[in-house]
Amino acid sequence: MALDSRELRFLSGSFAEFTSHCRFASSSSTIASVLASGAAAAIEYENSFYRVSEDSRRVPPTSQQRQAQPQTQRRNTHTKSSSSSAPGISALPTQPRQGYGPSIQLTEEERALFTLLRQVRSETKLDTTLRVAGGWVRDKLLATPEFQTYHKVLDVGSQRLTSKFQKPSAPSMGRQGTKVLVNTDKDAQPVDIDIALDDMLGREFADRLNEYLSMEGQDTIAVGVVLKNPEKSKHLETATMKVGSFWIDFVNLRAEEYTQASRIPDLMRIGTAAEDAFRRDLTINALFYNVNSGQVEDWTGRGFDDLRKGVVATPLPPLTTLLDDPLRALRSVRFAARLRFTMDDELVAAAKDKSVRNALAQKVSRERVGGELDLMLRSPDPVGAMRLLINLRLIDTVFPIEHYLAPDKTTSTATLFDKGLELLSTSHDHLADCRWSPPLWCKNSRAAFGAVEHRLLQDEEARRLLWYAAFLKPIHDRTPVRQASNPKLTGRKANRSAVAKLLVDKLKRPTRDAEAVERIIKASTDFTQLVNAGCDISATMILLSDVRITYVASCDEFDKSEGLTGSLIGTMNGRLVDSAVEEDPVWQHAMEFRMLCAKPLQRVGPLWRASLFLSISEAMATLEDGFTRLDYTIEGDVFDEILEERRQGVIERYDAFATALQQTGLIGIWDQPPLLDGDTLKTSILKGIPKGPAFRDVMDEQSNWIITHPGADVAALKTHLQETFPEYI
Template sequence: MSVATQHVLQVRDKIELSDIERRIFDRLLASLRHFNLQTQVRVAGGWVRDKLLAKDCYDIDIALDNMMGTEFAHKVKEYLVSIGEGKDVRGDGKIKSNPDRSKHLETATMRWLDMQIDFVNLRSEEYIKNSRIPSKQSFGTPEEDACRRDLTINSLFYNIHTDSVEDYTKRGISDLKSGRIVTPLPPKATFLDDPLRVLRAIRFGVRFEFTLDEDLKVAAACDDVKDALAAKVSKERIGKEVDLMISGNQAVKAMTHICDLTLFWNVFSLPPVFKPAISDGCERLCVAYLDTAWNLIHLLKESTFKDKERRFLLFAALFLPLKNTTYQVKKAKMVPVVNYIIVDSLKQKGEDAKMVLDLHRASHKFLSLIPCLASNEDLQPDDVDWMRGLIDDVSIASRVRVLTGFVLREIKDLWRVALLVSILLHPIGINDTEDESSQLHKRRDLFNRVESSIIKLGLDKVWEVKPLINGEDIMNVLQLKEGPLVKEWKEKSMAWQLVDPSRTTEECIDWLREVNSKRVKLE
């Protein structure tokens, strides 16, 4: 069965309202009658599309033909209060327009009956030459408003007066049935109006597994649209679209489209003072790591990663080729490029950047431990470059447990995520006869062996283990002042503790005294 045929079968001829949706629309119509308002009320965009595809939608965008959204929203709330239902309304707010950032409409918003409801007027816009910022906005007809929307599948209206779907572009329903991503106007004009629509086209295309129109792809890749994406669209809006893609059901396809349309470094922009050249094909390598991570996630048990963990994993995988790349700021300070991309280019939280960088660091440490954890080999001090002398006095048999414990104490409950990132980097001995599926199964099996080994060592939740002694104990026993040496001995005492979890505080103090006695004799 073809993709197009599948969509024909899935698209409904008529919208079926839930009880809550019917109640909301009844109250909107009652508000019109109560205040004798002469305006047509339509639902626009995504809700109409999703209802025709028999999908649930909890965001309702109301479009009014001759009335501002804020004015009507106030009337609706006033009516609800008058009939004793106003207490259920939350967040009666307003989102201001920002034409410089391609947000042209002021929107009123409220939450009612677990539905997010936005109110806005239909619009008609006029532009001055060489600019896509409207020089004039006025109330528009449904046809004018539909043509100013991002995609034909998002330009449909549902008229709550007539209980009917309205397709003013004359192709919204047919594109929905045939599974095509098309703009109502010529794509370049649509994208220059709001360049974020390029990313929205990609996101909706992969979400519904629709085909991007060829003219749309040409326009999306042109320099004018790329320049407009940088100049007109806030990083917050770009970051939100990327986050929705990464959290969606087709993250790899979305990033592949971004690569194919040569938009990767426009979306994941590098620091303006960045000097080291990014190697050709780096973006393809980024997507290749993402692809492997995505496939491994689906090969592993469904319960292995929660949604938050999966998000961090995919971002960490996507930026793996850049994990050692830094740039200079303020004299000699070197900052990871990945931090810049997440915080400055995508405007995500600093905590997100820190977590991705922590995963990269932890995966590097896991790499040196994987052979021992997977096959119970002994670990030699020369096998790890990050031990900082932690295992000098630890028996060979306990070294893997101690160092693995330190890694897990650093990364805590995201250790499985860090482990999988390291599995992406670990060589698995591929031969010429193996296909991609066989290689993925090898990596899956390696992950399972290492995970099982860590659990058998009793290290899951090891980050919750409290140190037997603190810095004050160390200073008292070793006659030290607070400083780097105390921190070093805290780590050594934790290594001693990790060797055998049954050890006690008294034994740890005795061990410290013994160490100190030997140190004094050497002096």
């Protein structure tokens, strides 16, 4: 229900008293203390406001109530008629749907921040309406009880609505499947807040804020200004400041006018809230939180409904919105994946339009494309995001891999992307299943030599790299490593794989990400080869014989100063083993297993779990592919039952393999220091050793001996090296 004039006068008086109190309290404190000292008073002010507007808590005003509200006189002298700046809209609303303000639970810091902004507005004699725009409003609404009732996500294991192996009957344009790795950090609060201004530029308000702080005897805040760049779809000038713990972007409401032949605005001006809302990418991102009134404003008339129904839609006709900024096609996919929303049918049709693909390729920088892709893979539904890119025909634009394919082109890009999606989906689903029935090696977190172990379910960074690796592995396997055309490039840069080139050159991702993804892919191939060669059988023998290599951390300060973090102790069937002289065939076989598995672990390092998951997932995906190629039909449940049995067989093989890796002390081997450094070797053990390849051979021999003789002492190693290289003594 709209506030009447008496309520508004009451709020005005309360706010005046409140700002006076905060001004007095902050007269000799820092910015942080201004926010802190105002927090308690801010809570009382907000509570008094909420008590007055209690009736508007859950239900926005009806159309009759909105029509009965007085027209708000615009103080903005910069604006023109809205009809010319909003293609497809004949008349923009003069009043928004509003409400839900009291339902939003502000933190004390947020309350104090908004109070400070209102103080600046009042003390510097501004008529500005301050509105929080975009994602902050959307996420705050989704956290309220009213909207949460519409978005109960079924977590893994609570209920399965579709068969694990069921294929979609038609291309999916939204939520697909029921598995999602839910973000457990529910208490995280946004630290980036966008403030939209209706009568000035962002840098002008930033100057007023500093003017107020200076007047109060406070330190001013540095202001960063990001200039507009219409050619790259950057239409707004933004002033950025860090106020307390928040990064605030101040920007004016915008209105644009276009020539018929161009999507670059012919005229930019400060607009009304309605004009700005209709120019935003999505209706759910076009909601405003009016800092002055404490209410949420829905100028498009669709934001509340689309947020409630879980729909990603655009305020204007979709093709207009996407051509305005083609990156919005990718943003639509990202929000569908992040929020688990469906995409509006008209938006789907527009995103498939060839003109959108062309504009995305020509108008949007590769950095922005790569950034959106990275955010998709960080979302709760990376599988749905990649599926949408494929079904919207945007995948070739995001991943331009045509250049990297072999000249004969025996494999199409569509086939590679489909295989990548299947492998990504299998990896994601298997990891989701492990939340509820984790295998033994997922429960254990043993590591040696100071290595830090993180399970994939808690390691967001490793999961993100795993999703890249899973989706791109078919491309890696089918594209040759080509020599660099630039003769100045040497070493790794000269022999980068297609995946590394794609990530660095086309998607502008950090080199460290590309190298990590490549390590995961290569190690997963190594693990697959080891298991297929019978290492799973060796692992079973190791477990049955209870062969264990246990790491004991050093407590001796002298050892630590010498770089020795601990030692290894070997046992078999409960008895101590001296690995330097042990000749039991079972032990010897276990050490051969250790030798074979150590090399890929040394190369992949802490990302070994991601590589192993990728190897398991590829085995399961290949198994399912084999079933679909059978010449006869296996009916329904029988198909599922047989496939599930074989999947469990794959999982058990890898469980034994991975548990044996842990039990033989291989986790952390990438951080194991050599027993003898190069100087010691050359001065007291092998004095005649030459430089170059011979020295490298000796160091490699030392590394191999340490792997197969865990816990053996330096004296045994010296004897071995002298017997192996007598010519250098």
